[in-house]
Amino acid sequence: MKTLNEIEQYYQENTEWMNKYIKSFYNDNKEIQAGISIKEVHTKKVASISGVLAGHLQLNKHDVILAQIIGLFHDIGRFKQFTIYKTFNDALSENHALLGLKVLQEYNLLERLSSDDRQLLEFAIRNHNAKQIEQTKDKRQLLFAKIIRDADKLDIFRVLRPYLTTGDIEPCSAVFVEQFKNGGQCDYKLIRTQNDRKLVRLLWIYDINFSWTLSKIVSQGYIEEIINSLPQTADMKIGFGVLKNYISQKLKQPDMPVAY
Numbered sequence: 001m002k003t004l005n006e007i008e009q010y011y012q013e014n015t016e017w018m019n020k021y022i023k024s025f026y027n028d029n030k031e032i033q034a035g036i037s038i039k040e041v042h043t044k045k046v047a048s049i050s051g052v053l054a055g056h057l058q059l060n061k062h063d064v065i066l067a068q069i070i071g072l073f074h075d076i077g078r079f080k081q082f083t084i085y086k087t088f089n090d091a092l093s094e095n096h097a098l099l100g101l102k103v104l105q106e107y108n109l110l111e112r113l114s115s116d117d118r119q120l121l122e123f124a125i126r127n128h129n130a131k132q133i134e135q136t137k138d139k140r141q142l143l144f145a146k147i148i149r150d151a152d153k154l155d156i157f158r159v160l161r162p163y164l165t166t167g168d169i170e171p172c173s174a175v176f177v178e179q180f181k182n183g184g185q186c187d188y189k190l191i192r193t194q195n196d197r198k199l200v201r202l203l204w205i206y207d208i209n210f211s212w213t214l215s216k217i218v219s220q221g222y223i224e225e226i227i228n229s230l231p232q233t234a235d236m237k238i239g240f241g242v243l244k245n246y247i248s249q250k251l252k253q254p255d256m257p258v259a260y
């Protein structure tokens with residue numbers, strides 16, 4: 001697939017294919033259907049956000065579409081995962097990114113892509129939910145992995161907003177608070193309380209790659225909302241301060257257009 005028209009057509013056809021594929025998972029069970037619908041909307045939003053972010057980074061038209069294709073397919077494994085295991089928790093089921101790559105292979109969805117684009121897409125999807133992006137010397141692959149990770153997180157803040165609880169009595173675990181004060185990442189396996197879960201969402205901020213994404217997260221009010229829902233202890237306030245300082249520094253650094 002060489003021309004712009006071809007990749008545009010590929011994206012259009014696969015958007016329609018995904019619509020049908022997702023509909024095949026619709027279920028009379030309300031709980032299952034709610035999960036499928038959440039991921040259906042998420043898929044569309046992430047494809048769109050990825051395209052806008054790629055455009056913001058001044059990628060060429062082909063690569064903007066490629067970013068959208070990665071967004072479209074990034075969570076394709078979720079539908080099977082939720083239907084089989086009734087959970088989106090990878091630790092309790094299986095890694096949904098790897099499951100997604102298997103689905104893409106099962107339906108031969110990538111065979112029309114050039115081998116470079118195909119490898120790049122597989123790299124980005126495999127790494128979209130990893131704690132860290134795996135080492136690579138391929139700057140293009142790294143760039144697209146960063147785009148999907150940002151687009152995904154931005155939309156997950158939207159998805160999780162209605163579930164934000166306030167007044168949770170159990171405090172954040174000491175190990176999390178310590179890492180939060182130092183502005184660091186933490187081990188998700190150590191999550192114990194509802195407040196830990198909320199704190200992890202704040203810690204994602206340190207993993208946002210582009211100023212553009214951060215400014216969207218800030219302007220939607222997600223961060224303030226989560227901060228206000230957490231215990232306002234002295235230690236937590238130190239962490240909030242470190243986070244806010246980090247955000248204002250990051251927002252001062254404009255994203256560099258990608259050179260070709």
Ligand SMILES: [Fe+2]
Pocket residue numbers: 074075096128129152
């Ligand atoms: Fe995902």
